[in-house]
Amino acid sequence: MSELKEYTLEEIVKHNTQEDCWLIIGNASNGGPKVYDVTKYLDDHPGGAEVLLDVAGQDADEFFEDIGHSKEARKELSKYLIGNFKLDAAALEKMKAAAEKRSKNEGGMVSTLLVALIAIVGVAVAYYKTQQSAGAEEK
Numbered sequence: 555m556s557e558l559k560e561y562t563l564e565e566i567v568k569h570n571t572q573e574d575c576w577l578i579i580g581n582a583s584n585g586g587p588k589v590y591d592v593t594k595y596l597d598d599h600p601g602g603a604e605v606l607l608d609v610a611g612q613d614a615d616e617f618f619e620d621i622g623h624s625k626e627a628r629k630e631l632s633k634y635l636i637g638n639f640k641l642d643a644a645a646l647e648k649m650k651a652a653a654e655k656r657s658k659n660e661g662g663m664v665s666t667l668l669v670a671l672i673a674i675v676g677v678a679v680a681y682y683k684t685q686q687s688a689g690a691e692e693k
């Protein structure tokens with residue numbers, strides 16, 4: 555198996571036009587960020603060329619995953635692989651910050667739901683108690 559070339563962000567950002575369009579896609583859960591030359595795919599993309607050009611020369615992993623692309627889309631993607639994304643210190647820092655932000659958002663969501671649940675249970679218990687004492691007074 556031939557070794558994949560490694561590209562730095564500095565190199566990748568230069569390929570950000572319709573005539574020359576690279577994307578970074580992938581993350582730690584699927585073999586790491588990789589570099590794809592999707593220039594020839596722009597006109598064939600079912601989601602349109604525009605969305606790809608918006609993220610040309612950049613990390614498009616979050617967008618790619620958010621759409622929920624099919625298995626076929628992933629197979630198609632593999633045809634355009636040209637190399638690995640070599641993380642320099644700045645890129646690593648950026649990815650780490652994005653991952654932390656994502657996990658914080660998820661954590662925030664869970665704790666908001668938990669607080670809401672506790673509040674609902676609290677109100678229900680209080681209501682139940684008032685009903686009970688009202689019942690006791692009637693007796």
Ligand code: HEM
Nearest residue numbers: 592600601605606609614617618621623624626627630631
């Ligand atoms: C080379 C990389 C990509 C490939 C091979 C690819 C492939 C595909 C394919 C095959 C579809 C049809 C639906 C499916 O089979 O999942 C699709 C739809 C779509 N893709 Fe991509 N895609 C790529 C990158 C991206 C990126 C980076 C974005 C966003 C920035 C994007 C946004 C969309 C959108 C918006 C749709 C339409 C979804 C819909 O109408 O339901 N794609 N793509």
